[in-house]
Amino acid sequence: MPVFPKERFIDAVEQVVKANAAWVPPYGSGATLYLRPYMFGSNAVIGVKPADEYQFRILTTPVGPYFKGGAKPITIRVSDYDRAAPCGTGNIKAGLNYAMSLHAIVDAHKQGFDENMYLDPKTRTKVEETGGANFIFVTKDGKVVTPKSDSILPSITRRSLIYVAKEYLGLEAEEREVYFDEVKDFAECGLCGTAAVISPVGKINDHGKEICFPSGMEKMGPVIQKLYDTLTGIQMGRIEAPKGWIHVIE
Template sequence: MATLADPATRFTRVPHPAPTPAQDRAAILENPGFGNRFTDHMVMIEWSEAAGWHNPTVQPYGPIALDPAASVLHYAQEIFEGLKAYRHPDGSMALFRPEANAARFNASARRLAMPELPDDLFIAAIQELVAVDKDWFPTVEGGSIYLRPFMIATEAFLGVRPAKAYKFLVIASPAGNYFKSGAPAVSIWVSDYTRAAPGGTGAAKCGGNYAASLVPTAEAFAKGHDQVLFLDAAEHRWIEELGGMNLFFVHADGSLATPALSGTILAGVTRDSLIRLARDEGLTVREDRYSLDQWRADAQSGALVEVFACGTAAVVTPVGQVADHTGSFTIGSGGPGQLTSKLKARLTAIQRGEEPDPHGWVMRLG
C-alpha cells in the first residue's frame, strides 16, 4: 500500500483500456453542454484511520463500488468543490486559484467531521487528471474543463458518528455554457423555502445543501425562471444567495454591494475575485445586509442599475428580473449592464491568460 506519509509516493496511472475514440470525442467537444459528458479518467485516493491518505491513483472513469451500508448513503457525509482548467493562447493549460478551492474544501471537511486533505495533494490530484485528459478541452467558444473534486464516507456501518474510511475523487467534464436559455440576463424567483440557518452547514459545500434546494429550484423553473433566490432563515427578509451562486448589486453611484459572509452563505472563489478586481478599479465594495424590500425600492427608483450572479460554473451572469408572490420588478434595462460586462471580461481574460495576472491567481500546468 502506497501511503502519502512517504514523500516519494507518486500517483499510479492506470490507462483506460478503451478510451473514447478521437472522432467521438471531437463530436462531443463541439457542443459539450454542462455536466453531461465526462473524460476518460478520474483520480481516487483512499483514507483510513490506520493509514491516513493512501493509494493515489489515476484510473479509468467508471462506477464506484460501495457497500449498501456506506455512511455516505445514510448520513450524507459528502463534500465537493468545483473549478475549471483553461487553455491559454500558447496552448498551455492553467488553473485559477486552486489553492482557494483546496482551503474551502478543508473548511467543508471540518464542518462535516471528515479528514482534511493536504492542499498540495488536492492540487496535485487535479494536475494529474488534467495532464491525462487535456485533449478533452472543448472547441466551443468560452469552453473549459470543469473539475469536480469530492469526498465521500465509505465505512459500512449504521450508527450516527463520523466514518472511519473515505474516498477522495476528482472527475472532469468538458463544459460549455451553464445556462441553456441563451437569454442576455436571467430571471430569478424568490423562494419561500430556506437554504441555510445560523449554525448549520450553509458555508460548507456539501451535497445536503443542494438537495434541499431542489424543490424550490424546480418551483422556480416551473414558473419560468432561471434560478431561485434564498432569503435569511430568521426574518425571511435579507438576501443571501441563489441556488448555486453569489449575488452583487451595482448602484447608480458606481459602488457595489454583496451580502456579507455570515456562516450561512458559501464563500465563493469567484465572489472574492470580483471584489478584488472591483477594488483594483477604485470602486467601493460593501459587504453588508441588503433586504428584498430595499432591492425592489432601489430598482424601481433607479438607485440600483445592475445585478449579477457569480460562481465557477456560470462565471458572471446578469440578473434582469426578480419575481415573488407579490409581483415582479426589472433591474435597469433588464439586460447586461456595463460594469457587469466589464468585470466579467476582466476576470475571464485573466483566467484564460489573455491579460496580466496581477494577483498571481493563475497556476500554469504546462
C-alpha cells in the first residue's frame, strides 16, 4: 500500500471530527470520540495480487468510558497459538494480524481468560504482545520495561508511556527483549493501547501454573497508575503536553 500523505491525513481527521462535532462526548465524562483510519485495496480484481487502487477512510463513533468503576486487573493466559510469523507482518497495522488472533481469543474467553499472551513464534521463549495491545512491565525497583521484537506492532501508546516514564516521572525505561522466564520477577504488568491506555494485568496462567503479580487483583499497581494518570492527564489537558502531541481542531 502507498503511504497516505501526512497533510491529507490530518485534513481528513479534522473534517471528520468537525462533521461529527455533535457526537463529541462532554469533557470529563470519560467518554471519547473514537477515530479509526483505515485503507484497503478497491480495484476490480479477483486474482491474488497487490491492488492498483486504494481507498482511505475514517470511521468514527462515540465510545463510553473504558473502565467503569475503576480498572480491575485482568487474567491472561500464555497462548499456544502464534499471532505473527517470523519475518512476517507482525509489526504492521494490518487487519490480517488481528484475524490471526480471533480464534485464540474466543478460545481464551471460553476457558475463562481475558486475553492471550503470545510468545515469539520462533523460539517461544520471549514475550511478544496480545492480539491488540503491547505489554508493559515494571521491575521491583521501579524500572519500566517493554518487549522489543521485529514482529511487535510499534504502538504509539507504548512510545508515549515510555516518554512519560522518563520525562515526567523520572523513571528508568527501556525497550528490550523480555524472556518469559523473567516475567514472574516483575512487580507490575499491563497492556497498553489506544482505547484503554493501560489495562492492568493481575495474573498470568501458564498452562495451569499461575504467575501472580504483587500489585494484586484489585487495582492498578502504583507505577502503572502513575503512568495512566499522567498520560490521560496530558490527553485531557490537565497536564501540559510535549510539543506536537496535541492537535487543536477549531
